[in-house]
Amino acid sequence: MMISFYNTLTRKVEDFKPIEDCKVGMYSCGPTVYDFAHIGNFRANIFVDILKRSLKYFGYEIKHVMNLTDVDDRIIDISLKKEMTIQEYTKPYIEAFFEDLRTLRIQPADVFPKATEHIEDMINMIEALQKNSLTYDRSGSVYYKISNFKNYGELAGIKPEDLKDGARIDTDRYDKDNVQDFALWKAKKLDGEPCWESPFGCGRPGWHLECSAMSIKYLGETFDIHCGGEDLIFPHHQNEIAQSEGATGKRFVNYWLHCAHLQLDGEKMSKSLGNFYTLRDLVAKGYDPIALRYTLLATHYRSPLVFSFETVEQSAAAINRLRDFRRRLEREKPEGGDVNKSSEVLETADKGFNEKLSNDLNISGALGEVFTFVRNINGMLDDRELTEQGRIGALALLCKWDSILDVLKESERGAVDKEYVEEMIAKRIEARKEKNWHEADRIRNELLDDGIILEDTPQGTTWKKK
Ligand SMILES: [Zn+2]
Structure with a gap:
């Protein structure tokens, strides 16, 4: 059966044709592991889960990659304050994220690459971009020069002329030629800050870069589907395209899929608005x-x-x-x-x-x-x-x-001791045989207190959870 998807890049619903007949390579942007994820984050994860399961349902084999951002400004600031390494600080949140995925029955990705374990791949990509004249240096940091990439803004439907006097989008703390230019490599700023050696000096990679480098590493230079929440379209996914296509000269992704926000009382749920639930x-x-x-x-x-x-x-x-x-x-x-x-x-x-x-x-x-x-x-x-x-x-x-x-099976948390219920039903059948109605009712009520409802049918007694 032909499947179609709305492709953010073309703004059209298109028939889905993967690069290989039966296999699909897909990448979704994962969490920054500095806190527990809120329910709004899981909307995107459930969307990716439904997408994956649907593709499997229609016969495709999937390779799914999701990154874990385990280094960024917040992680560095908090771990410095807490006097922990970033690994020590992020480990419990990575574990919590995996546990939350299991709780919601979200099938895990095939690969969960961590940013801190792929610094070398990111350095290689910066060097490729330098060769293609898409970067400039400022006091130890390396920036992407968006005016040198011809289709910048295409994914978000933004024209280059609108970008020039656009609002400040990147919250970077270093000097740049243009407000929308973004950091590929950030020079070390603070004492004790974790950093990695590179040809550009000691520092760390920019956030956008990790998704480009790690998706290409695990899925190839061109792959089928890239997805995430719609808040990632700009600048994050636009920057991924600029980096990946700027480095390889090839089309990065064929289908871009984005899901809408989760709203609470008509507002987007987010930490900054303070209206979120984990x-x-x-x-x-x-x-x-x-x-x-x-x-x-x-x-x-x-x-x-x-x-x-x-x-x-x-x-x-x-x-x-x-x-x-x-x-x-x-x-x-x-x-x-x-x-x-x-x-x-x-x-x-x-x-x-x-x-x-x-x-x-x-x-x-x-x-x-x-x-x-x-x-x-x-x-x-x-x-x-x-x-x-x-x-x-x-x-x-x-x-x-x-x-x-994946909703038919009862959740583990409220799991019922089935043997116990069956035993009680057997006892009640005995009581009824002996016409001990009082005992039969007592058993029924006891089970009801445990949230179990009995139903007497011509085929016998069945039970279900309240
Ligand atoms: Zn990403």
Whole structure:
């Protein structure tokens, strides 16, 4: 099936054609590991996860690279104050980031290169840029001269003449020819500041440079997809293009995909605005991480997502509907049924879901197909129209969709001791056999206190979480 994506570079929805037929190389910008990530950061990570899982669903093999920025101004300032090495300071935040990814069931990248472990690759890239007359030096620092790169501004849709008197964009603390020129190499400033030896003097690489150097190292000079939050389009991704294409003379990336912000009460969530929650805050408040996952994935990636606790509750309800549906499919044993109608409903749902998803990852449309399907199949089960073949097919389809959504399995945190529940159900069955209704009710209420709801059906007693 042909997949299409909105390409920020061309501002068009384009058919996706990877460089190699079945393989996709993709890069996404990772965290600066100086603190815990907030839920707004995870919107971009969930978007990348859905993108990756969708490409796998459609048969592609993925190589995904995500950098860890473990050196920048903040990290250096804080670690100096705390009298720690930057490794000592960043290590717990790197671990926390990986743990948060697991909590949200975000599949890890294949490679997580750290900036501090690729200084040599970055130095090589600066030397290539120097050869191509795209740099200048200022007191030990090396800057990129954007006026010497012909398409600067193309990704962001900014014309070169608008750039000249544009607002100050880079918060660099060194002298530059032009405010938008950015540092490739920053000279050491403070005593005790960590720095690396280089042909340009002791210093450290600029932030933009690490993504260019590390993506090329692991994915080649030209690769398929580069993605991230829309706040990275300018200047970060524009600068990556200037560096990579300036150094290699080749096209850097074929498809640029960006997701919109997460908003809280109509405002962008960010640390500077002080209106952010970390994932840990929300889990500590008792929100199910899988309901958070659903909340982050259910809105199309290019639409702003307004985060509210009400939406998280709605997500939890949606997940419960899907889990109830699966339990019902596992429990029922249809006989007879309408063969044609059963296969038709399955085919329509499969096709509908694929069409929506392949159209620039229209996940909200795809979820619409899922819930229409749940309603249709439930109705057919009620009316004894679903065949046994249809029941098996419906379960398979649900599992296939869940390879992208990943919400059917209960989260580990609220995990239920299944053996205990089964044991209690067995005891209750005994009590009912002995007509000890009081004991049977007592067991039911005890389980209810643990958040377990029992349902008596003609096939026996089943249970689910409240
Ligand atoms: Zn980046």
